Amino acid sequence: MxxxxxxxxxxxxxxxxxxxxxxxxxxxxxxxxxxxxxxxxxxxxxxxxxEALQFSxxxxxxxxxxxxxxxxxxxxxxxxxxxxxxxxxxxxxxxxxxxxxxxxxxxxxxxxxxxxxxxxxxGSERVAEVGARFTLDAMPGKQMSIDADLNAGLINEQQARERRRKIEREADFYGAMDGASKFVKGDAIxxxxxxxxxxxxxxxxxxxxxxxxxxxxxxxxxxxxxxxxxxxxxxxxxxxxxxxxxxxxxSSEGNLADDITSQLFIYPKLIYIVSGTILLLGIFTPIHFLTTFPLAAALGYAAYKMQKNMDRKQVAQEQQEEEQQIEEVRSPESVINLLQVDPIEFEFGYGLIPLADTQQGGDLLDRIIMIRRQCALEMGLVVPVIRIRDNIQLRPNEYVIKIKGNTVGGGELLLNHYLAMSPGYDDDSVTGIETQEPAFGLPALWIDEATKERAELAGYTVVDPPSVVATHLTEMIKKHAHELLGRQETKTLVDNLKESYPILVDELIPSVLSVGDVQKVLAKLLREKISIRDMVTIFETMADYGSYTKDPDVLTEYVRQALSRQITQQYTNQGETMKVITVGPMLEKKIAESVQQSDQGSYVALDPVSTQTVYQKLTEQINRLIQSGQQPIVLTSPTIRMYLRQVMERTMQDIPVLSYSELEPNVEIQSVGVVNL
Structure with missing residues (x-):
């Protein structure tokens, strides 16, 4: 010892x-x-x-x-x-x-x-008791805040672990103080x-x-x-x-003496009032003037000096900020910083500022945190930090969503109204401002508070403006998820998987596939709205077939077949029949004969007449299903699935194209239409 x-x-x-x-x-x-x-x-x-933990x-x-x-x-x-x-x-x-x-x-x-x-x-005993109680009650909220910061990418795992440990130590400290203060009370007795x-x-x-x-x-x-x-x-x-x-x-940045001098004497004008009050006490009360005048004079002089010092510091700070701005403009890095493009941006007019202002009740920041959590759970994608800013060039109630600096969506909101979407039939008693739901393009109405209850009783779907923004932002992220997944983001996912499955990752990367090859496969899955959360199955499949082919299209097909259970559950409910549009044998044969090989892989080259015929017949079948309230799904053989997808990608990107190998054997399939030449 x-x-x-x-x-x-x-x-x-x-x-x-x-x-x-x-x-x-x-x-x-x-x-x-x-x-x-x-x-x-x-x-x-x-x-x-x-802070208290410094004297734990x-x-x-x-x-x-x-x-x-x-x-x-x-x-x-x-x-x-x-x-x-x-x-x-x-x-x-x-x-x-x-x-x-x-x-x-x-x-x-x-x-x-x-x-x-x-x-x-x-008093100490009571404060310790209340402090212990509030510290314990606040622990879940603080833990959730740490998890939110971690999911938002504001802190790393090590910082999150340190913050959690600090919260635990604070709870232990205040609990110990609550008990120890009882001994002081007993000592006085x-x-x-x-x-x-x-x-x-x-x-x-x-x-x-x-x-x-x-x-x-x-x-x-x-x-x-x-x-x-x-x-x-x-x-x-x-x-x-x-x-x-x-x-x-x-908790503060200074000790007690610093806090007292910096906070108690932060308002010199108030000290002038105290000085004048003390002086008046000596003049109009039996307290002698000679008793109050020295103290009043000292307070007045101290207030004068503090005001001068504050003015001098403010001028010096303004000059320093101007010099920094000038220096930043002159520095070569200032131009380089302008080249930075945010992955996701949400810009809005000044009329929508209450959405993001927490002091005005806005909860947009909390909703964005939940969106990032939802995308991680549903898609397996860590969404980058979403940049939120106001833009005076937009109309007051307008907002836009940008992906890598380019606008991909937008709309207008009325903050004091609700968006009501029709259940399929219109009710004349529900009136409002006609508009279009921004996420899915459905016809809707902006209604006021008085009409809300009537619209809900009539079967309308009624949502508030923050929910409209959150839904639109979520759909845009899902639609462009493949653009947000670059090599750096893929490397982050690989490192996270390597912590639990090091042998699997080491076998695949870099001996079989590079990070770029893996990124192409994951991006193709996200492009067709297939979740990549099951990274173990994806990596196992790429490790099995990566030694035979490096073509990302072919590898993607193998991965999709390995994810058959996930894909089946994504497009069917338990016990329900999957209604699909099948591809006829003549069209399958035509597509198979039109496949061309190149250095970058294989592609389909249909003649314009056949392409136009395929588009026309697919559109007829898809519209018929949409009008009947069903989700259109195109089902084809595994050999031509990716080529049919290439044909449909430009005009029918949101229509899922599945193969028989991607569905579980126990699912019941019903063909409700056939596309053929």
Missing amino acids: KIKEISVLLGIIGIVLMMILPIPSWLLDILLVINISLAMMILLVAMNTK IFPAMLLITTLFRLALNVSTTKLILGEASAGNVVATFGSWVSQGQPVVGFIVFLILVVVQFIVITK ASIIILVINLVGGFIIGISMKGMSFMDAVSTYSLLTIGDGLVSQIPALLISTSAGLIVTRA
Whole structure:
């Protein structure tokens, strides 16, 4: 064990032995001085800590100092009752405070006990109790906030782990302070009891055993008892004050002195008012003018100097900011920074500022966090940070969504209205401003608060403007997810998978496929709205077939077949029949014969007449299904699926194209239309 560890252990043992073994008066004087010094040191440390966890040992120190103080009380009591003397420190405190009048000293002692017991100790105990309760109640919210920051990419895993540990330590600290403050309260009660014992016991022993007269006994034991109480209560008062400072101190960048000077004297104009009030008290009240004028003049002068200093600092800060702006413009990096393109941007006119302003009740930031969580769960994609900004060039109620600097969607909102979408039939009693739902292009109405309930009863789907924005933003992210997944983002997903499946990743990358090859396969899956959350299955499949082919289209087909259960559940509900549009044998044969090979892979080259015929017949079948309220799905053979997808991609990108190999054997399929040449 280290020397400091042995010293602490011996010190604790020594405190216990003090209650049993006799201590000479000269050693007791030293220990009493140490007690006062220790209390002052704890108070100064408590004043200079920036947050409570910087003095996390305080609850234990509170118990140790309380035990030390009680041991000193026992030792002084033994000397007072046994020898009618307790050393120079006790005698000095008793005579110095009482000034030859034991009643005065006794009253001073009672005042200190009342201040400590009723004001400081009781207040600290209550604050510690409330602090512990609120800290425990706030833990779930703080944990959710950390998870939100982690999912938003604002912090990494290590920072999140440190924040969680800090929250746990705060809860442990305030819980310990809640319990330790009870010991301080008990110490104050014990001091009163010890005072009574010393007085009554001293009178009895002095008169009956030491032969003192009544007045001598009163004078001697009153002096010693008061000195003992004061030399004990002053350190107790300092430590109780330290406990109050610790539990009432909020986290800040400076210590107590910095906070007082920077926050209490931050408004010089208010100090002028205080100075004038003090001056008026001396003029219009019996308080003498000479008593109030010096203080009023000092406050006024201090306010004047502080105002000058604040003006000077503000001017210096403005000059520094101007110099920084000029320097940034001159620096070569200023042009380079302009080349940075945000992956996702959400811009809105000034009329929609309340959406993002939390002070006005806006919850757009919270909704965006939930959107990123939803995309991670549904698509397996970590959506980049979404940049939110107002744009005065837009109309007041207009917003636009940009992907890599290019506008991909937009719309207009009426903040004091609701968007009502028809259930398929119109109700004449529901009136409003005709518009179009921005995410899916459905006809809708902007209705006011008074019409909302009527529209809901009529079967309309009614949503508020923030929900409209959140839905539109989610759909745009899903639609352009393949553009958001670059090589850097793929490398992040690979590193995350490698933590749990290192052998799988090492086998595939880079010996079989590069990060770029993996990114192309994942992007093709996202382009057709296939979730990549099951990275293990995707990597297993690419590792199996990557040694045979590097063509990302072919690898994607193999991966889709491995994800057959996921794809089946994505497009069918449990027990329902999948209604599909099938591709006829003539069209399949025509597509297979039109496949061409190139250095970049294979592609389909249909003649214009066949292409136009395919588009026309597909459009007829798809529109018929949409009008009947069903989701159109095109089903074909595995050999031509990716080529048919190439044909449909330009004009029918949102129509899923599946192959028989991508569906589970137990799913029931019903053909509701055939496309053929």
